[in-house]
Amino acid sequence: MPLRCISSEGDELSFEHDADSWAALRERNSRERHLRFTCCAAVVILKTSSLGTRYFAHQARGGCDTAPETQEHLRAKTIICKALKDAGWIATPEHRMTDADGVCIADVLGKRVADAQKGIAFEVQWSPQLSEITKARTDRYTVHGLRSLWLMKRPMPLNSKDVPVARLVSTDDGFDVYIPSEALVRGAEYMSSREIADLDASWRRCGTLADFVRGAVEGRFRFGIASEFDIRVTVGGVANWCYACGAESQPATWIVLDLGHLNPDFPNIFVEIHELGEVEGSLADRILETINARLPNIGNYRLAHRKPKESSATYLANVCRCGAFLSRSYIPHPSDKDRVLLEFGLNTGPGELKPFYEVLDRWNFIDPANPPSKRMLGMHGFGIPRFTFSQLQASTSAADGPLGKVRHTSYSDAEADQGNVRRGGATVRKPMFVSFTRETSI
Ligand SMILES: [Zn+2]
Ligand SMILES: [Zn+2]
Structure with a gap:
């Protein structure tokens, strides 16, 4: 057909x-x-x-x-052909190639220009197919100078650099494409087939089939972490006061690293402040420097290594202008009463990131207009306690001016204030990541 x-x-x-x-x-x-x-x-x-x-x-x-082909197979091929054509590519359905093993037929061959040496073989697989068969057919196309892109109802293999596979799901007017989410990339071998198939829990939607084909030919479907990228660092804290001098303060209690739009399918990394003090390397140093350039104006504190009297170990602590420091045991657990103290960007790469996060490579679909909601992981892939930031608001946005008049004597007061810090004339902006729901780890 x-x-x-x-x-x-x-x-x-x-x-x-x-x-x-x-x-x-x-x-x-x-x-x-x-x-x-x-x-x-x-x-x-x-x-x-x-x-x-x-x-x-x-x-x-x-x-x-x-x-013979199923109706779905025909429909998917048609959508792929139209999407290629819309992207200015040449689409050839049922492209026949002959080699020592006989004739093989690519469902749709996509080429940038008609006489291009290379191309992409789009393969729609509606019936189940073993990983080994998918791999063998991919190898065969490679010999013909083609990269392969498999679009499957039941994807196998799940996360392979050599054999790119995405999941095709029927919709009323076509198909949507999904790729494995953080849960599946990390946990497939421990999951039941029902859990693996669970669209909401284990997969990430990349838009319609036409959106996905366009992304693929534009080089936005990529394996692995980018070689250089901008991260977004969010510093969270709580409302407090110094026990020694009584100054109103906002100690920093955690940071979150968002790996940026070039790495959309990697999770955000959650790091508690005392953990930050244990991370070695230039990225941790630069984060600490940037925090200390601004935090004193916002929270009255700076971060420095301190040794409690009763302990021989030092750790990163919030230190007041008066010299007193906030002991780790007085830092509350992360909660939705926390507030965003600072946000800043830094340019980095996989090597510098490594002390924070051992990269588990996966396919990424880069679509800045439709970024996925991100999972949050603790350092080195460990889980974090479940908490949401529905009330979280940035206390600093316009400038790092002096700390405004903040009235809070307890957390219930802070709650009544809905976490807002009233600062003269400053607009309180909701930071981007507040809309994320932070799920428990996997
Ligand atoms: Zn025939
Ligand atoms: Zn003080």
């Missing part, structure tokens, strides 16, 4: 037709019999599937070796 046949005038592509031109082509073919297949000598007839896909059918299959 192909989307392509030929005549003496060249390729005839069903996806380029509308209802009127399709009817005209059918009439002409029944009159002149000018259309033929590349696979066999069967008579070509023009059909429209129950899903509305236009295609060419063998009047009688006879000895033809091409496999």
